[in-house]
Amino acid sequence: MKLSRLSVVAAALGTALATVLATPPGAQAAAGDGTPTDPSIRFVGRWDTRNSSLYVPGWAGAYFTTGFTGTTVKLKQRDTIDLYYSIDGGPDIYLQNVRGTVNLTPKPLPAGNHTLRVSYRVVAGSYHGDAVFQGLVLDQGARTLPAQPARGMVEFVGDSITVGTTTSKNALTAYGWLVGEQLGLDHTQVAQGGACLVTTTDGCVGLDRRFVKVSAADGAVDHDFSRYQADVVVINLGTNDVGHGVSTTQFQNSYVGLLRTIRSKYPKAAILALQTFRGRYVPQTQAAVQTVNNAGDHNVFFVGTDGWVPPDGLSDSVHPNDAGHRAIAAKLAPIVAEHLPPRPSPTPTPSPTPSTSPSSTPTPSASPSATPSGPSIGCAVRYTVTNQWPGGFQSEVRVTNTGSTTLSPWTLRWTFADGQQIGQGWNGTFAQAGATVTVNGPDWGPALAPGASATVGFTATWNGANGVPTSYTLNDAGCRIA
Template identity: 80%
Template sequence: MRLMRLAAVATTLAAVLATSPGAGAATGDGTPADLNIRFVGRWDTRAAGAYVPGWAGAYLTTGFTGTTVKLKQRDTIDLYYSIDAGPDVYLQNVRGTVDLTPKPLPVGDHTLRVSYRVVAGSYHGDAVFQGLVLDPGAHTLPARPARGMVEFVGDSITVGTTTSKNALTAYGWLVGERLGLDHTQVAQGGACLVTTADGCVGLDRRFVKVSAVDGAADHDFSRYRADVVVINLGTNDVGHGVSSTQFQTSYAGLLRTVRSRYPRAAILALRTFRGRYAAQTQAAVQTVNDAGDRNVFFVDTDGWVPPDGLSDGVHPNDAGHRAIAAALAPIVAGHLAPSPTPTPTPSVPPGPTPSASPTPTPSGAALSCEVRYTVTNQWAGGFQGDVRVTNTGGRTLDPWTLRWTFADGQQIGQGWNGAFTQAGASVAVSGPDWATSLAPGASATVGFTATWNGVNGVPASFTLDGAGCRVT
């Protein structure tokens, strides 16, 4: 009798395993449950044989052997794919078994990345991944891991609406690629911060969901941990009657929600590029700082989008997104890990004392500059600052170095957009490797976090390559 009961239990267990998600899948077989395939961003994985990406900017990546690879799709969809880190190829209205290698590849190991077109607004494709088809005897290989994860939260601007490749030419995707990070855009065209009565999709509630659709499942936050979260919300709320008070309260609530899911992430709250609800965004950041969360920062984006960087007065075009990414990438990089502790300037070895005079300036090319110093965020014992320097002189500086002296004992802990050193109260910051030159009329903005105690005064003077700057 006992043997019969054990046999019945075994039969039931076998049936459960056979119908459980991932049952029968093997690492290397190309099915959605294949552990060699890495699904980056928000994916609905409840159906074992069909994984569905949510929001924008989600993608899958893997390695594989053999000379061909095909993609199993359920129904019509547009998608981008890249093989061996090559250019992204756009396919429209494909379905069924989609051949990604019409020309066979050389024998060897290869890599694949697939990103579906964002399913939102007027586009209703069927973004459902059902697996890969490889050569007989071929198999997948583990996807190469990234060095970190950055998540972008926003609306159609973060989606990349009006750009040439949508999510792939949006600033979030560009920043992630530039820094070698995993990246995803938790964004929806027309989205608001606040869930409104007239139906605006509100990220205050939908952030925790696997997609923006009504009834979406909760996202499993154990699938990945973001190191940096960038929020760009508020452009649409004004059109849905959201008051300043309501916006500020909801923004602080979203910051707390993000923190509850990502306890160690740096959270960057961007000033919307049109400046809407800027004061309320900064005040929300201050609220959570005052409550003890020091890893949340307001980022002033004023001037990031060039005059020719918009496609329709609201949405950045490709050039606009590239400009945003160029300004944002070093800030994100600065929050991935603490920068090395600033070290004193090395002492000059014995010998003739070098002249402290700046390089002679050609006639008609005098050195001059302007500086705007801003404390963008402050809390007990610490603060975040931005320094914008403009070369108002007549010649290009390459390299350039800005110097100032703190009057109240402030000490820089980490900096971005430049190479910082500090000796006592004296600070020097030089242009980063990707922007060592400063042309006439050009500006550069560096940022930092620092400590203060009792008084946090603005430095009285700044010099750029030895020339005094006018403080604005």
Template identity: 75%
Template sequence: MKLTRPAVAAGTVAAALAALLVALLVALFVAPSGVLAATGDGSPTDPNIRFVGRWDTRNATAYVPGWAGAYLTTGFTGTTVKLRQRDTIDLYYSIDGGPDVYLQGVRGTVNLTPNPLPAATHSLRVSYRVVAGSYHGDAVFQGLVLDPGARTLPAAPPRGMVEFVGDSITVGTTTSKNALTAYGWLVGEQLGLDHMQVAQGGACLVSTADGCVGLDRRFVKVSAVDGAPDHDFSRYQADVVVINLGTNDVGHGVSTTQFQSSYTGLLRTIRGKYPDAVILALKTFRGRYVPQTQAAVAAVNGAGDPNVFFVDTDGWVPADGLSDSVHPNDAGHRAIAAKLAPIVAAHLPSRPTPTPSASPTPTPSDTYGACTAHYAITNQWPGGFQGEVQVTNTGTGTLDGWALRWAFADGQHIDQGWNGTFSQTGATVTVTNPGWNPALAPGASATLGFTGTWNGANTAPAAFTLNGAGCALA
């Protein structure tokens, strides 16, 4: 018996192929955006966006910050940037290193540039507002929306990480901007470091039966929420960890013996997660569990860990530095940061001095030479200070590669800088454009930040040059 294959009409084949093509296209375009994310597209998985601190990244289309102080940063091109939010949220954002702008109760596609920017490369930082450690609203990042043809650019690379572990004081409760005006955020900004506040309002060191959030167990979690997953410690390594715990444990009946044991355990947990970090155990500002904190530090020192230190904080908070009997106000946090920043800086790992790069060839001054420069000391403490320079291209052409120079008059020396590549020879400082922001369009500005040392006097530089042409002082 001869078997024959049934005839298939050509139209049927064509219809089947068309159906298959439609199915493939549907699968392509309805797939979750994170799955097909491309570099520069502004989606949560875009590698140009740097998520600092602890974020729950299990959902590729929606990243969620955990604890206080987490933020995201990126570069971008074009004149506008919008933020995709799932639901109502309060947040802060900064563009090109400018002041943090506060938005309340925003949702959906949030326009961060109601006044369009100059057509140039820009930087963005977004931080969601926290209240007592809980985010004030739905802190779910779903991506950025840019101009047609624009793209994200790599965020400025990390210059080190300092992590702060604590309770509502470390969160910044009762200050004007919560986490952004707390001593941990201030220290990180002063030193030009990534920074993270693993902190919760009302938190204890010890996890208690009456429900106090205990950092002895939750330090390893991505957030303080019950059932939160473990944090992936391969995402970053802290250079310095600062602990400020013990203020709340008294109210939950934690014994001195239990406190000392849990503090020792936390120090060992931190060491296991950050093998090379320096750990600073602060004396709580109210002086609670001080002998037990010291004993815990001594225990790990005696077991062979020399990079754990007890820090005496007596006198750090001025008489007018409290908003109530417990929480520092803005001035109090600034005072704490002024004391703590030099201690953190002294324990940072040594980093190689940047090799001075070749300066861009100066372009004709009649077209590109006009500029203004504004120099400011934003914070100062004995022997150290933080400064910034904002330089603006007031010429008629784009600077595709730039170098800013000035000379200090009093022997000041820069330790760390950001938003540019810094080098210093004698009194002369040269800052060249960062790789992620090479161009300076007409009317565009670049804000450079740095920390440095001073002794005796700290006067501002008298003159600045941009690509060899003098800048007017603004």
């Protein structure tokens, strides 16, 4: 049977229309448009990206980051969700039960370039609500900007302890997130509350099998490991296996299997197998590491954790509290840093060789009003009191190198106005003389490159007043307060 010419045209139009309708929104996204496929948005951790109009994070600790222009930014969400967001490196702001187009800038920002990071809240590894990112809404004429790349990637594999259960912000106050932030790394937690190493017949989520998945959900698809490569993988598993009847032989064999799986996905990563903080399956963890070492993989290490959690660092008999996670991070960060691949040294720019020809014209001296062209030192500081109680408090100080030269080593100083005295500090070497505090960069992070930030923290005492310092220096150059 022959079709009329009109029928053929109609059929062709119908096919074209069907093709258009079948093309997911955002499939042809351009840089700067704020859709999920916008290459200026960097998705860190495990995300299900099969649908180009909505991206879904899987395991805990996933987040996205981007730059943007303009004065406002809004987040398009499918349904109700709890989330954290940070603009321009500021504190993470918590929003509950938001949906639709969520305004992240109720007070418009100054015009210019800004940065954004969004992390959806997790509870024991399951997202608290509908964690579905559908894009950003910016000012008319504004656009996203490429997110600044991190110096590397660290992935944490574990259970509710790695998720940060019982801490103030769950994943954001867990040791893995803290270590990544302290070292300036991308970071993610492939972790689930109640998870085991071994997949058990009574239903314990086993990371021996689910590590390769995009999420812990039953039927989850395999993660696309080409999206990123971890430089360091930290494993903290074994706390829950005892309660599910896992034998020592099962545990050791499954640990060897997990180490080999991780190696197959991350050929160059250093793998750190932590002793569980409760001391479970320690000989089997050590033996598993030794097995893969004996087979020729010498980039796998057992890490003892005795004494890492202080006596006041638990919220119950199992889970570290905020202080416990900070103590763990302080021990773990230098170990992770030690196993990062070395940064390539910047290629120095050769200075021009002055001409000695008699006919050369001398270069005139710069006038006093000329802008110097050499390296400069500049800095910005944000001081935050994160907790306070009668007679004591805890603070963080974030310093950013806004100059044009790498500072190695770096030294930060400030002066207290109300007699505060530091008791314990981390992420740097602290000294106090009278009211003046001096912090030297840690041995594992002595350099501060242009644009890079470092965050130091401390606990201190106060009496009567706890005023915020108003002046800071970085390598003796004055800093502006951010």
